[in-house]
Amino acid sequence: MPPTHESTDHRGTPCLRLRNEGATALVALHGAQLLSWIPADGRERLFLGERAQFTPGSAIRGGVPVVFPQFGERGNLRKHGFARLLDWTFEGVTDDAAIFELRDGPDTAQWPHAFACRLSIGLAAARLAVALEVENRGAVPFDFTAALHTYLRVDDIAQVSLEGLQGCDYEDSANGGTLHRQHEHAVAFDGEIDRIYNDVVAPLILVDGGHRLDIKHDGFGDTIVWNPGAHLAARIGDLAPGEHARFACVEAGQVLAPVLLAPGERWRGSQALG
Ligand SMILES: O=P(O)(O)OC[C@H]1O[C@@H](O)[C@H](O)[C@@H](O)[C@@H]1O
Structure with a gap:
């Protein structure tokens, strides 16, 4: 079922509230950034910082920032790129999702490529599905990095573990980008942790005290x-x-x-939580 939608605002930032099957989500047009996801059981699943800034040109701390076209400082653009700093357009709803779009323009001139990004947000009673699609609308190829930078709300990080990464290799950004293998069954959060795992195939499970959240990635x-x-x-x-x-x-x-996207080509990646 398509979610219903209404315009609203959050601390002065224009937003859209989506509802479906008893679940709600709040999406800021700034960055097409999800700020809240409350499944039908009524418990908030996303973290949004009390001191989050809602000012043009700033990144909002929390929710699901869209990182594009550069992850981190791996290039000449601002950290994590410009997609989370700009206003996106709400395009309407399809059969199962709300669609937001960002296209190249004067605000993206520092990255001289013709592109369209589409973020789709699908909502069901106990599930959230977010997908990012990137299209090359220009005449020359371009490359990019991207992420859905999901802040999952937890009761106490000291009690949290993340399962599903055993056997995966990772780059440890908190230790100069050194390479390691995850030998432990679960990742524990004791102090700074900043890792990029690759070739992750299994669904992940975030265990937060008595709560579990399944996390699936595609693309x-x-x-x-x-x-x-x-x-x-x-x-x-x-x-x-x-x-x-x-x-x-x-x-x-x-x-x-x-x-790497050739002219006219599209790429899609998604994350499902539930
Ligand atoms: O403070 P920012 O720009 O939102 O970035 C937060 C973090 O984002 C993560 O994705 C990076 O791996 C970290 O290195 C970074 O610190």
Whole structure:
């Protein structure tokens, strides 16, 4: 079923509220950024920082920022690219999702390519599906990296573990990009963790005390796992004291092998939570 939608705002930022099968989601046009996802059981699943900035040109701390066309500082653009800094257009709903679009224009001139990004957000009673599609609308090929930078709300990061990555190799961004293999059954969050896992095939399970969340990726080759830990969090201006303990970022990304798109070609990656 298509979600119903109504315009609203959150701290002055224009948003769309989506509803379907008793679940709701709140999406800011700024970045097409999901700010809230409440399944039919009534429990919020996304983290949104108390000090999150809702100002043009800034990134919003929390929800599901869209990272495009550059992940992190792997290029000349601003960290994590411009998609999370710009207003997207709401295009309407399909049979099962709300669609948002960002196209090249004066605000994306620092990346001189003709493109269209479409973000689709599908909502059911206990499931959220987010998909990013990128189209090359120009006459020359381009490459990009991208991610759905999902901030999952947790009760206490010290009690959280992430299962499904055993045997996967990862680049440890918190330790100079060194390469490692995940030997443990689950990832624990004790201090800063900033890893890019590749070739992840199994569905992941985030265990948060008594709660479990299944995470599935399709099209994205990498999974980024991030939490700043208490020490680094104290230097992040838009995180309130102690807030690092309220989220675990499990991001669907295409980072280690950039996507090369020929003119007219499209790429799609998705993340499903539930
Ligand atoms: O503070 P930002 O720009 O939103 O980035 C947050 C984090 O995003 C993660 O995806 C990166 O792996 C981290 O290195 C980074 O610190």
